Each structure stands twice: as C-alpha cells, then as structure tokens.
Amino acid sequence: MADKKGIPMRLPETETATEVYSLPFPELPKDLGALKGMKPIVVKQPYHIDYIHSYGQDSPWIAGLSNGTILGSRCKRCRNTYPQPRGHCMDCGDETEWVVLPNKAKVHTFTVCHFGSQEFLPECPFVLCLIEFKGCETLLLSRLMGVDPLKPSLKWVGMEVEAKFRRLSKTKPTDVYFVPVGS
Numbered sequence: 001m002a003d004k005k006g007i008p009m010r011l012p013e014t015e016t017a018t019e020v021y022s023l024p025f026p027e028l029p030k031d032l033g034a035l036k037g038m039k040p041i042v043v044k045q046p047y048h049i050d051y052i053h054s055y056g057q058d059s060p061w062i063a064g065l066s067n068g069t070i071l072g073s074r075c076k077r078c079r080n081t082y083p084q085p086r087g088h089c090m091d092c093g094d095e096t097e098w099v100v101l102p103n104k105a106k107v108h109t110f111t112v113c114h115f116g117s118q119e120f121l122p123e124c125p126f127v128l129c130l131i132e133f134k135g136c137e138t139l140l141l142s143r144l145m146g147v148d149p150l151k152p153s154l155k156w157v158g159m160e161v162e163a164k165f166r167r168l169s170k171t172k173p174t175d176v177y178f179v180p181v182g183s
C-alpha cells in the first residue's frame with residue numbers, strides 16, 4: 001500500500017515468519033510490573049555468511065597438511081624451529097624457511113574439552129593436546145584421537161604419537177590430528 005505520492009506506507013508481508021518457542025506476555029493493562037520478570041524470548045533464525053579468508057604466507061603450511069606433511073618454520077639465523085607457520089623468528093625476528101617435520105612426535109600435555117565453539121560442539125567431549133616435536137622450540141595444538149576422553153590418563157603425557165591427516169582435506173589446521181603410535 002502506498003500514499004498519494006507512491007511512498008510505501010506498510011512493510012511488505014512475507015510468507016515466512018520467525019519460529020518462536022516461547023512468547024509469554026502478561027495480561028494487560030494491570031500486570032505490566034510482571035514484564036520485569038519476563039522470561040527471554042527464544043527464536044530460531046538462520047544465520048549464514050560466506051567468509052573469504054586468505055591464509056597469506058601461511059598457505060604452504062596448510063597445503064602441506066592437505067598433502068600429508070607437517071611443515072615447520074626454521075629461523076635462518078638462530079635455527080629456532082616452530083611447528084607453526086611463522087614468517088619470522090619470535091626470538092630474533094629474522095626470516096624463517098620451511099622445513100619438513102617428522103610425522104611422529106610426543107604428547108606434551110592435553111586437556112579434555114566438554115564444551116567448544118559451534119563447529120566443535122558435536123564432537124564434545126574431545127581431547128586437545130600440545131604436540132612436542134624433536135628439535136622444535138614451541139608446541140603444536142592439535143587433536144588427540146584413539147583415546148577415551150571420558151577416561152583421561154596422565155600416561156598420555158609423553159606418549160609417542162603419529163600424525164594422521166583427513167583424507168578429504170578441509171584446508172584447515174584441523175586437517176591434522178594425532179593418534180598413539182601403532183593404533
């Protein structure tokens with residue numbers, strides 16, 4: 001509907017509405033005070049964005065995972081080696097170069113996650129671990145599979161593990177995870 005000048009007077013009606021699970025409201029006009037204690041309105045609505053993310057100089061590290069290889073970054077000057085993509089040494093600031101890391105390493109420590117962000121919620125509980133590579137100065141945060149998250153054990157600390165890679169790469173750091181050697 002429009003006014004005489006053709007300016008719309010109403011919002012268009014749509015065929016879809018919000019799914020509402022709870023919409024309590026007190027009797028009017030006498031119960032307005034009850035609004036203070038009103039329970040939250042809970043609605044369901046789709047939310048989607050296409051996010052274009054550039055891995056930039058980290059790209060070789062991601063490409064390595066897609067091809068079953070963990071790359072490390074080694075400082076050209078002081079030889080510090082990191083299991084993450086790092087363009088520059090966090091010690092001396094000099095540029096790094098790529099090196100191939102072994103697929104076997106050790107669990108430095110771990111935690112069991114009973115809650116996580118939306119992407120990981122369906123997988124709770126799961127085990128996150130810090131992986132220790134021989135000759136590396138820092139640790140790699142990754143998933144530990146092949147152990148029961150409901151029966152965590154300090155025996156996992158120091159355990160020899162080997163890297164596994166998603167067969168269908170998601171081009172994400174989660175393409176690699178670790179399992180006990182021989183499992």
Ligand SMILES: [Zn+2]
Pocket residue numbers: 075076077078079080089090091092093094
């Ligand atoms: Zn350095």
